[in-house]
Amino acid sequence: MSAQQTQEQGIELWQIRAECRGPQAEVFFPPPHFERKVDRLQRERRAKRICDHCAVKDQCLEYSLSIREPHGIWGGLNENERKSVLELAVLM
Ligand code: SF4
Numbered sequence: 001m002s003a004q005q006t007q008e009q010g011i012e013l014w015q016i017r018a019e020c021r022g023p024q025a026e027v028f029f030p031p032p033h034f035e036r037k038v039d040r041l042q043r044e045r046r047a048k049r050i051c052d053h054c055a056v057k058d059q060c061l062e063y064s065l066s067i068r069e070p071h072g073i074w075g076g077l078n079e080n081e082r083k084s085v086l087e088l089a090v091l092m
Helices: 003-008 013-017 023-028 037-052 057-066 079-091
Strands: none
Touching (some): 013 057, 023 037, 037 057, 057 079
8 A cells, every 4th residue: 555545545554564453453442342350351461461572653643642532452562551651641
């Protein structure tokens, strides 16, 4: 896919290199039904392990913080962890 094609489709270039593309993407967001805490923690651990090997982890985290993404695992952090990062940034 060319840079022009990705811009036309609203895809950031770094997203093409994301480790979470494909079927494993489902562990990055909560299911549509109730999720027990133990299941959420297990799902998030699986997602974070994928993030640990992702070449675009820094870009992903930066993007999610810039848009205040409220859901899911981005850049190895869940929504509460990203919220803490943003709160710390305000204090600095
Ligand atoms: S850091 Fe994690 S959420 Fe972000 S693109 Fe990579 S695998 Fe996906």
